Amino acid sequence: MSDYYKPHRKPDWNYGGPNWKLSRSKIDLFLECQRCFYVDNKLGVARPPGFPFNLNSAVDKLLKKEFDAYRAEKTAHPLMKEYGIDAVPFQHPRMEEWRDSLRAGVSIRHKPTGMLVRGGVDDVWVYPNGELIVVDYKATSKDGEVSLDAEWQDGYKRQMETYQWLFRQNDFKVSDTGYFVYVNGKTDRAAFDAKLEFDVSIIPYKGNDDWVEPTLHDIKKCLDSAALPTPDPLCDYCNYRKAAAEVSSAAIKKPPEEQKPAVRKSKPLEAGGTVSLF
Numbered sequence: 001m002s003d004y005y006k007p008h009r010k011p012d013w014n015y016g017g018p019n020w021k022l023s024r025s026k027i028d029l030f031l032e033c034q035r036c037f038y039v040d041n042k043l044g045v046a047r048p049p050g051f052p053f054n055l056n057s058a059v060d061k062l063l064k065k066e067f068d069a070y071r072a073e074k075t076a077h078p079l080m081k082e083y084g085i086d087a088v089p090f091q092h093p094r095m096e097e098w099r100d101s102l103r104a105g106v107s108i109r110h111k112p113t114g115m116l117v118r119g120g121v122d123d124v125w126v127y128p129n130g131e132l133i134v135v136d137y138k139a140t141s142k143d144g145e146v147s148l149d150a151e152w153q154d155g156y157k158r159q160m161e162t163y164q165w166l167f168r169q170n171d172f173k174v175s176d177t178g179y180f181v182y183v184n185g186k187t188d189r190a191a192f193d194a195k196l197e198f199d200v201s202i203i204p205y206k207g208n209d210d211w212v213e214p215t216l217h218d219i220k221k222c223l224d225s226a227a228l229p230t231p232d233p234l235c236d237y238c239n240y241r242k243a244a245a246e247v248s249s250a251a252i253k254k255p256p257e258e259q260k261p262a263v264r265k266s267k268p269l270e271a272g273g274t275v276s277l278f
């Protein structure tokens with residue numbers, strides 16, 4: 001087991017415990033698969049995390065620094081001018097808290113369900129009339145223009161809409177249109193030369209947060225139920241888990257004498273080696 005993954009979370013952090021919170025990513029997990037969501041939030045076993053995207057984090061950090069310089073001056077970033085966006089980066093004493101997705105974020109206690117909902121934003125801009133604009137930074141490297149057209153990018157749109165909903169719940173006036181600051185690493189250079197260059201573009205997205213409220217009620221209903229939601233029959237991971245559990249339990253039931261030759265047959269053990277069921 002790695003240092004980064006402990007399969008069984010302490011109950012305090014599960015649904016019903018004092019530390020449980022519904023993050024933006026957990027809402028997305030619910031929409032992806034209610035069973036995985038339930039096993040994570042109610043039963044306390046989350047999916048293993050992926051490897052950290054260090055290059056994406058570096059891009060996020062540098063973009064934040066860059067926009068912060070204009071925030072301090074209360075002026076628009078040249079990109080905002082280039083795209084005709086009449087706004088400036090928003091100055092607010094809670095900006096760093098809103099950006100801290102792990103410890104704080106933009107949060108609200110949703111009264112009808114009692115759940116604490118939160119999410120960490122990348123940036124917020126503001127129009128002269130005081131209306132806020134939710135901004136998200138994205139990094140990729142692909143040929144051609146970046147867009148939001150792929151099906152897998154629906155999660156990006158829901159992310160934006162969740163933040164818009166959270167700010168509205170915090171009594172801010174929020175524009176339906178948010179922006180993705182999208183950087184695209186160029187691979188058409190002659191050599192790496194110890195630097196990666198990016199094209200930067202701003203993509204507008206008109207959000208609609210109407211789905212958030214009913215989804216929160218569905219989440220509460222799911223978590224309050226004693227029934228484990230059904231798995232997606234097309235999910236490769238669940239089919240793998242089921243198949244692995246079947247063959248493992250069959251192997252465990254065999255008497256030890258029967259198990260040994262089977263292991264030796266498929267892979268001879270080296271001196272001092274161990275055998276794992278998976």
Ligand code: SF4
Nearest residue numbers: 033035036232235238
């Ligand atoms: S079908 Fe199974 S493994 Fe797949 S997402 Fe749902 S619970 Fe998780």
